[in-house]
Amino acid sequence: MFCTQCGASNLDSAAVCAQCGGNLAAAQLQSVLPPLGSSPVQVPNYLVFAILATVLCCLPAGIPAIVYAAQVNGKLQAGDIAGAQAASRNAKMWCWISLGLGLLFTLVMVVGTIRQIGSR
Amino acid sequence: MSMPGIARKPLIVFGTLAIVAAGTIALDVFDPATSGLFPPCPLRYLTGWYCPGCGSLRALHQLLHGNLSAAWALNPLTVILLPFLAYGIASYALFEIHGKHLPRLFLPAVWIRALCAVIILFGVARNIPFRPFDLLAPGGIVLR
Numbered sequence: 001m002f003c004t005q006c007g008a009s010n011l012d013s014a015a016v017c018a019q020c021g022g023n024l025a026a027a028q029l030q031s032v033l034p035p036l037g038s039s040p041v042q043v044p045n046y047l048v049f050a051i052l053a054t055v056l057c058c059l060p061a062g063i064p065a066i067v068y069a070a071q072v073n074g075k076l077q078a079g080d081i082a083g084a085q086a087a088s089r090n091a092k093m094w095c096w097i098s099l100g101l102g103l104l105f106t107l108v109m110v111v112g113t114i115r116q117i118g119s120r
Numbered sequence: 121m122s123m124p125g126i127a128r129k130p131l132i133v134f135g136t137l138a139i140v141a142a143g144t145i146a147l148d149v150f151d152p153a154t155s156g157l158f159p160p161c162p163l164r165y166l167t168g169w170y171c172p173g174c175g176s177l178r179a180l181h182q183l184l185h186g187n188l189s190a191a192w193a194l195n196p197l198t199v200i201l202l203p204f205l206a207y208g209i210a211s212y213a214l215f216e217i218h219g220k221h222l223p224r225l226f227l228p229a230v231w232i233r234a235l236c237a238v239i240i241l242f243g244v245a246r247n248i249p250f251r252p253f254d255l256l257a258p259g260g261i262v263l264r
Contacts, residue, residue, distance in 0.1 A: 047232060048208030054239060055173035055198060060163075066236045074229030106159040113156075 043084040045072035046091040053098035061098035065091050133216045148184045152177040172197060172243035175258030194258045197242050 003010055008019030015024055047069040054062025068091035075084035152158040163171040175194035182191040183199070192199050211222035246256035254260055 045232075047227070048205055048212065051201060051205060051235075051239075055176050055201070063236065063240065066232065066239070070229045070232035070236065073227055073232060076226075077229060102162070105162045105165075109159045109165075 043072055043076055043081070043088045044092075045069040045088060046095050049095045050091060050098075053095050053102070056102070061094055061101055065094035065098060068094060129216075133213075137213070144184070147177065147181050151181050153181070170243070170246045170257055172239045172246075174246075178258065193260060196256070197239065 003017035003019060003022050003024060006017060006020040006022065008017055010017055010019075010024060016022065017024055045068075046065065050062055050065035050069050053065055068087045071087035072084045072091060075081075075087055146157065150157045158177055161171050161174050163169055164174055173195070176198040179191040179194040179198050182188075182194065183202070188199070207222065211224065215221045242256065245253045246258075246260070248254065
């Protein structure tokens with residue numbers, strides 16, 4: 001552990017800094033908290049897939065996936081892990097709906113093309 | 121703790137990699153602008169409007185052939201987002217194979233909402249049929 005006031009290296013168990021006498025207990029408490037902007041719990045937001053779904057598959061279903069991806073990170077920022085996990089499940093669901101609609105459309109187009117060729 | 125990665129679901133990992141590889145080869149060999157092998161954009165087909173992704177397959181084909189300016193003309197948003205998407209996909213693939221992500225950036229919710237707004241506004245703007253908005257439609261901007 002390093003002292004937050006003078007930067008000297010100390011034993012992890014030390015309560016005060018050997019160098020400057022500064023309070024290390026407060027620093028230790030701080031180091032237990034997660035650093036700003038990151039979360040110790042990984043909750044996937046599926047943002048990459050949401051954007052891929054929006055740009056490559058089916059627009060209307062990709063947008064809610066992005067909105068839920070934003071919700072996942074917003075709730076993680078607020079410390080609401082359960083809420084983030086719920087939003088994560090929704091983001092995942094909308095990614096699959098988007099992919100499903102995209103594949104369904106592709107299938108319909110392929111069948112349509114084959115029938116058109118067959119009727120010629 | 122169970123081993124993440126290939127040991128867990130080899131079929132999905134290799135199946136996905138095979139589909140991506142086949143898709144990339146098909147995109148390299150056939151130009152979506154002329155071949156008819158690739159399905160049209162559902163929104164464009166059903167409504168006649170461009171979606172934010174319209175032109176992205178043609179842009180990817182151009183990128184595979186090293187034509188950055190042609191790709192940019194077809195869909196600038198896809199060209200801008202592609203490096204980030206590629207990084208995210210690489211990170212996901214690495215996790216499935218090795219059980220480890222690439223260093224990950226936590227995007228604040230505001231950024232994701234802003235990105236969502238940019239995608240929607242880009243989709244709307246490229247349908248406005250006069251300058252400068254029509255330059256955002258596929259084939260609109262030609263850099264020289």
